[in-house]
Amino acid sequence: MNEHINPVIFVMGVSGSGKSTIGKLLSLKLSLPYFEGDEYHSPENIAKMSAAQPLTDIDRQVWLESLNQLAINQGKNKGCIIGCSALKEKYRKTLAKGVSQPVYFVFLEGNFEIISQRLQNRKGHFMPPALLQSQFEALQIPENAIKINILDPPEQIVNNIIQNLSH
Numbered sequence: 001m002n003e004h005i006n007p008v009i010f011v012m013g014v015s016g017s018g019k020s021t022i023g024k025l026l027s028l029k030l031s032l033p034y035f036e037g038d039e040y041h042s043p044e045n046i047a048k049m050s051a052a053q054p055l056t057d058i059d060r061q062v063w064l065e066s067l068n069q070l071a072i073n074q075g076k077n078k079g080c081i082i083g084c085s086a087l088k089e090k091y092r093k094t095l096a097k098g099v100s101q102p103v104y105f106v107f108l109e110g111n112f113e114i115i116s117q118r119l120q121n122r123k124g125h126f127m128p129p130a131l132l133q134s135q136f137e138a139l140q141i142p143e144n145a146i147k148i149n150i151l152d153p154p155e156q157i158v159n160n161i162i163q164n165l166s167h
């Protein structure tokens, strides 16, 4: 990645794939601000997920638009990293629309078993492991993304991402 551009990097994947963990570490390494997509959900969306009901396309629309606005604003600034599930191709189009700086999607790729195990062990998060199946059902594997295997430790994953960004 050319250090003179202000990239907008979306770290994407199903719930529990490691978006927050990796996004924050990448943010430290690249000196770019990290924004947590979960913090942009409406209280209604959070309540729905907490009650183990998957969000619909309509539920996600306003949320995706607010993250798109964030990407547009931060792209004009120094760039940023945003953690967002971005499960479907049309969501990724909404997220990237009108962003003048280069947009990258980093897809944290892992299977149901490993992510389910990580979610069972995670404490204090509203997203119940029971929703993981619906996340995989909604997921459309991105074609134009940097794909990263989540079995590696976080430090290694971040190094892999940086290596891929600089190609």
Ligand SMILES: Nc1ncnc2c1ncn2[C@@H]1O[C@H](COP(=O)(O)OP(=O)(O)OP(=O)(O)O)[C@@H](O)[C@H]1O
Pocket: 013, 014, 015, 016, 017, 018, 019, 020, 021, 022, 038, 083, 085, 118, 119, 121, 122, 123, 125, 127, 150, 151, 152, 153, 154, 157
């Ligand atoms: N590479 C890794 N190796 C081992 N454990 C990891 C790794 N990445 C994340 N974890 C752990 O897996 C759990 C899920 O990670 P994290 O909360 O970052 O996922 P997320 O994609 O942000 O989830 P959500 O979308 O539900 O907010 C956490 O307990 C985290 O510590």
Ligand SMILES: O=C(O)[C@H](O)[C@@H](O)[C@H](O)[C@H](O)CO
Pocket: 014, 015, 016, 037, 038, 055, 060, 085, 086, 087, 127, 135
């Ligand atoms: O698109 C979605 O279904 C939601 O955004 C979820 O993925 C959550 O935001 C998050 O990942 C849970 O912590």
